[in-house]
Amino acid sequence: MKLPPARCETTEAYLAEAGPHLASLCTACGACFDACPMVRYSGLAGADAKAVAMGLRQLAVGETANPDTVAWVGVCAKSGLCRSACPEQSAGLDAMLLIRIARQRAINDTRQLKPKYDQMAFPRVKTFARLQLTDEELAEWL
């Protein structure tokens, strides 16, 4: 697969630019929410899809969103069904990326979501590597 050309000099700059752009393409129709197989784990079964989707646009520009949207983006597992369900895909809207950015903003900007991060993830994988890899593999691969 050919990778797309760079649009910015860092991923941080790219995400800062992509959030408002994707939000401007979103019509808050709710098709992404309706297609999502993780809704059952968000406690939002039967929720108003359009209202939940409206919060995506708010989060993507760094504005506080309703708790339902935050709960939904918090259970995103990257199933990707939102992407093809989005009627604006042909206009350049990647719904999965919009939801990813909304989640990032809910963690870092509006502080409505707590990050789920294992602080010991790197030390743990390094220890697993030393348990199994030869010295040559450790030197060459890592």
Added chain:
Amino acid sequence: MAVGPDRITFWFGCNVLRHAELIRLSIMLLERAGYDVSAAGGPAYCCGTAHDHQPKAASTMSGRTVSRFNEAAASEGRGTVVTWCPSCHMHMADIMSPGSTAKFDVAHVTEMLADSADRLAPLLTVPVKRRILLHRHLGFRTHVPVNDRVRALLSRIPGLEIVEGPAQPGHMCSSLAAVPGALAVAAGETWDAAVANQCDTVCTIFHTCHRELVALEGRQNVHVRNWVHLIAEAMGIGASDEYRGWRNGGAPDVAAIEKAGERNYNTLIEPELRKPSPLPGSA
């Protein structure tokens, strides 16, 4: 150095380091398919996908990794980065490359091997008499039709019967493990489907699914193997699965624990190996 189509970097990611044999066997398969392989992974090649809460750090990590692959393309002619981990692959395609100039192409290991299936097939000489349930996820199909690619590869193994399992949400089991209740449902549906279809083996595609499901090894006489293990079996190569043994009561040998650091083993590894299985009520 001029970029050659057969010179690749195999970017295996971080968490597959729990399963060294999957890395080694993947390299061997890529080499048998005709590629000159240089492997890279671990935290020094982090994509940054798990660092959404630290945008600056994630940006730095991702920029560093892209630079390293650009350097491998320029100095060693390695113009294709071949991924194992779907998180790394999607992050590269969707976020890393729009945020840094990437002078290489990206492909998934299952695409590379499926494209070389005719070259690999004559090596699959040992019948593998198993009836497998292919454990699948919905995600990642946005980027690579991975379920189809693995099925295409496995269909070349003599004696193997393949049943497609129910496609679970997420792109692999680690994405479900973070959501209360989701992993247990996925594991339960997979296991129930294996039993209902008289399968003797659940075949995982990704490392994090393997990591979770091996805790169910042998339950109701169903075993857990990764697709790479099955290909190796068909090539007559004995593929150990140390993690599966450790997760089911075994432990690394003392020399390995000493090399890894006993304190790190006790605090970081042992608790993971002894955590409850993803299915409530199972051993």
